[in-house]
Every structure is written in C-alpha cells, then in structure tokens.
Amino acid sequence: MKPKYYQTLTHVCLAACVCIAIVYSGVFDNIFIEVGYEYYAEIPVHTFPTFLAMPFNSVINLGYLLLGWYWLLKNKKIIGNDEDVRQASYLKDVFASMALLYGPTQWIRIWTQTHHSAVLDQWFTLPIFAWTVVWCRYLEDGWQPWLFFCIECISLASYCLTLLHHLGFDFALAFHILAAVWSAIHLHCQYGDSKSAIYISLALLSCMGFIGLKMGDHWLAQWDFFKDLTGHFWSKICDIMQFHFSFLFLTHFSSPRRCIAEEKNI
Structure with missing residues (x-):
C-alpha cells in the first residue's frame, strides 16, 4: 500500500500541471518579469554547467x-479520531509538497532564465502563502474543503493582476503575505501560548528577512560579506526558515484542534 502522502503529492502536482499548461498556452507571455543574470547580484561562473552558473543561488534550492x-x-502524533488525524496530516502534507515543488521551480528559473519559468516561480508563491490561511481556518473552524478550494482558486486567479498592471504580482503577493500574517496572529491571539509565540515571532522575522534581503540584493553586494553569498541567497535561507517555523507553528495547534472547537462551543 502506498503511503498517504502520495495522494497529497498527486493533488499538488495536478494543480501545478494546470498552471504550467496555462503558462505555456501564452496567457502571460506579454507581462513584464525580470529575466536575466543582471537582475541578480551573484556573478555567474561561465565555466560551470548552466544549471550551476550561479552556484549559490542554485544549490540553496x-x-x-x-x-x-x-x-x-x-508523523506528528495528533490527538483525536481518525478523521482529525487524516485532515491534519493532509494539510501538513500539502504544505510539504508545495515546498518540494517550489525548490525545483526556482532552480529551473535560475538555470534557464526563461520567461515561462520566471512566471511559474512567481505564480507558485501565491498558493503557498494562501495555504497558511487555509490551515489557520481549519484550526479555528474545522474541515471546510470547499472553502479551502475556493481560497486556493482565488489565490491562483489573483496572478491575473499581472495582466492589468506591471506591479500586479507585487500587489497580489503583498495581500497574500498580509492575509497569512493576519490569520496566524489571529489564531495565536485566540488559542496560542508561549511556545506558539516563539514560533510565530521567528516566522515573522524570517519573512521580513526574506523580503528585505531579496529587495536589497544589489545594494548589499557593495559589502564583501554579500558578494558571493548575496542578499538573494540569504533571502532564500530566510524563506526556508519561514517555511519551517510556519510548520512548527501550525502543527503546534494540530493536536488541540478538537479542543479548540469544543472551547468555541462553550
């Protein structure tokens, strides 16, 4: 019998295939997106194979x-009936599958520097942040698959803002980040403890590091410390840590989810 996470991987890969088909159909061919080594502070090593031309920004993926x-x-021990365990595990496994898919997607963008790969790199970012919102909704209000599906569909559709304005992706990403942060803070304020406070603080610090270091990639390169291991490289370290602390924060609430629901009904 195959492990249950195979089903989750299949769901994530099917969604990714739909996005890939849309991108290669040419829908987003005319949007502006940064393509080319000049947009990165790391200097390409032309003697390396093309998939390692920017070694640090490539390998970090x-x-x-x-x-x-x-x-x-x-496999985190989750208190509850079989349905609680299945639902909590599914949420975790989808998030993990997204991380698995995102690494190669970014690597392909760094490697090929094509418009299509850059679009997919941007687009896949949005449902990842949206899944944090989904998970928080589950922890507060229980299993609502159609709501979760709608949240993810709206998240994916928001990338169409790029067709309306050259800053469309920035607006969509900012909204996703704010929605994820608000959902996590609301969950913590309602049911959190000192441990969840540590996790959410570290996740937020990592998120700020991710944004700041990526935006300051070229500016930071004037210092020796950021010449090889550039701001973009360190932003990916922060992004990975943001992922990890988000997992710790959200799985911290998975066990008492049923208790939370009972508390709300008191």
Whole structure:
C-alpha cells in the first residue's frame, strides 16, 4: 500500500500541471518579469554547467527539497479520531509538497532564465502563502474543503493582476503575505501560548528577512560579506526558515484542534 502522502503529492502536482499548461498556452507571455543574470547580484561562473552558473543561488534550492521531505515524512502524533488525524496530516502534507515543488521551480528559473519559468516561480508563491490561511481556518473552524478550494482558486486567479498592471504580482503577493500574517496572529491571539509565540515571532522575522534581503540584493553586494553569498541567497535561507517555523507553528495547534472547537462551543 502506498503511503498517504502520495495522494497529497498527486493533488499538488495536478494543480501545478494546470498552471504550467496555462503558462505555456501564452496567457502571460506579454507581462513584464525580470529575466536575466543582471537582475541578480551573484556573478555567474561561465565555466560551470548552466544549471550551476550561479552556484549559490542554485544549490540553496536543495534546502526546499530537504525541508519538504522532512515534513512530508514526519508523523506528528495528533490527538483525536481518525478523521482529525487524516485532515491534519493532509494539510501538513500539502504544505510539504508545495515546498518540494517550489525548490525545483526556482532552480529551473535560475538555470534557464526563461520567461515561462520566471512566471511559474512567481505564480507558485501565491498558493503557498494562501495555504497558511487555509490551515489557520481549519484550526479555528474545522474541515471546510470547499472553502479551502475556493481560497486556493482565488489565490491562483489573483496572478491575473499581472495582466492589468506591471506591479500586479507585487500587489497580489503583498495581500497574500498580509492575509497569512493576519490569520496566524489571529489564531495565536485566540488559542496560542508561549511556545506558539516563539514560533510565530521567528516566522515573522524570517519573512521580513526574506523580503528585505531579496529587495536589497544589489545594494548589499557593495559589502564583501554579500558578494558571493548575496542578499538573494540569504533571502532564500530566510524563506526556508519561514517555511519551517510556519510548520512548527501550525502543527503546534494540530493536536488541540478538537479542543479548540469544543472551547468555541462553550
């Protein structure tokens, strides 16, 4: 019998295939997106194979694969009936599968520097943040698959803002980040403890590091410390840590989910 996470991987891969088909149909061919080595502070090593032309920005994507596999194979003891366990495990496994998919997607963008790969790299970012919202909704209000499906569909559709304005993706990403942060803070304020406070604080610090270091990639390169291991590289370290602390925060609430629901009904 195949492990249950195979079903989760299949769901994530099917959604990714739909996105790939849409991108290669040419829908987003005319949007502006940064393509080319000049947009990165790391200097390409032309003697290396093209898939390692920017070695540090390329290899760091292995971190997403390691993180994804770690959480996909991690079986956290969840208190509750079989349905509670199945639902909580599914949410965790989808998030882990997203990390697994995101690493190679970013690597392909760094490697090929094509418009299509850059679009997919941007687009896949949005449902990852949206899944944090989905997970928080589950922890507060229980299993609502159609609501979760609608949240993810709206998240994917929001990338169409890029067709309306050259800053469309930035607006969509900012909204996703704010929605994820608000959902997590609301969950913590309602049912959190000192441990969840540590996890959410570290996740938020990692998120700020991810944004700040990526935006300051070229500016930071004036200092020796950021010449080889550039701001973009360190932003990916922060992104991986953001993923990890989000897992820790959300799985921290998975066990008492039924208790939370009971508390709300008192």
